[in-house]
Amino acid sequence: MAAVVRMMEAELAAVERQFERNLDSRVPLIQTVGRYVLTSGGKRIRPLLLLLSARLCGYRGDRAVPLASIVEFIHTATLLHDDVVDDADLRRGQKSANTVWGNEATVLVGDFLFSKSFSLMVGDGDLRVLRAMADATTALAEGEILELLKTCDLDVTVEEYLDVIRNKTAVLIAAACEVGALLGVADEGRVAALKGYGMDVGIAFQLVDDCLDFVGDRERFGKPVGADLEEGKITLPVIHALGAATDEERDRVARLVEQDAFSDDDRAWVREFVVRRGGVDAALGMARDRVEQAKARLAAFPACPEREALGVVADYVVARDR
Ligand code: FPP
Ligand code: MG
DSSP states (O other): OHHHHHHTHHHHHHHHHHHHHHTOOSOHHHHHHHHHHHTSOOOOHHHHHHHHHHHHTTOOSSSHHHHHHHHHHHHHHHHHHHHHHTTOOEETTEEOHHHHHHHHHHHHHHHHHHHHHHHHHHHHTOHHHHHHHHHHHHHHHHHHHHHHHTTTOTTOOHHHHHHHHIIIIIHHHHHHHHHHHHHTTOOHHHHHHHHHHHHHHHHHHHHHHHHHHHHSOHHHHOSOTTHHHHTTOOOHHHHHHHHTOOHHHHHHHHHHHHSSSOOHHHHHHHHHHHHHTTHHHHHHHHHHHHHHHHHHHGGGSOSOHHHHHHHHHHHHHHHOOO
């Protein structure tokens, strides 16, 4: 992955500079909160995928960097809102914005980043790009609401879970790839191949996130481990573990999700239960299959450094620990 980041170093640095211009506002709190989250060590997966997709499709112009900064802005807006919804106090190893500035300021700065993104896309002037991003953000909000409706529901199915993560996470990653493809000269089949690649990578990304929630290292992951179940989120590792659980184990999970907070013993038990019942292995297996599917879609393109780099990013998504 380090080689891919090196290959795209100049453009990624330009994306970072673009953030500063995008944050320009007469209201200082916007810059303060915006800089705080944007410099907190995000992986920049979405801008990277947009830039690589554009290059893979032969684009060498100056629209890719601003659009790559926009997709990260939208992602950042959703994280600000998400941390308020989840009442999270840690993000990327530092205090979440809502912990530092409160819910009101955090939601409103998220609104600014979101609105500014659309304003910048209007400036770019390509309706196909606007359509891709508008559809993605609509689906994203739907995904979050679907997840909310399934909170604490131990009967949630694998299909329902996949519907949630496809919408809340994968559609934006797919849109990043699609927008990159739209900048270049790709026929419909190739645009669809890159969008499909992004969808598979996005699903794998969230599956791995949901595994790291149980088996990740708090320092590396930058988020509290075991938080999903505490928030009432029934993710694939839990769904799978419940499928193999005894009645006593299922009853204990049912009692736990109704609790406001877990004790250290609860956390240790949940982690041990989910791992022992094969939940983490099953979710990682599913993520690996998705990554293979994503890489197979790249066969629509001739071999070149960008295609290879997209393969490396897909592999990184399942190998990552943060
Ligand atoms: C992280 O999931 C959350 C998302 C990927 C999407 C959040 C989207 C919204 C709050 C709604 C839409 C907002 C806008 C501005 C359109 P997670 O909570 O499982 O992951 P985490 O552990 O990183 O918090
Ligand atoms: Mg969250």
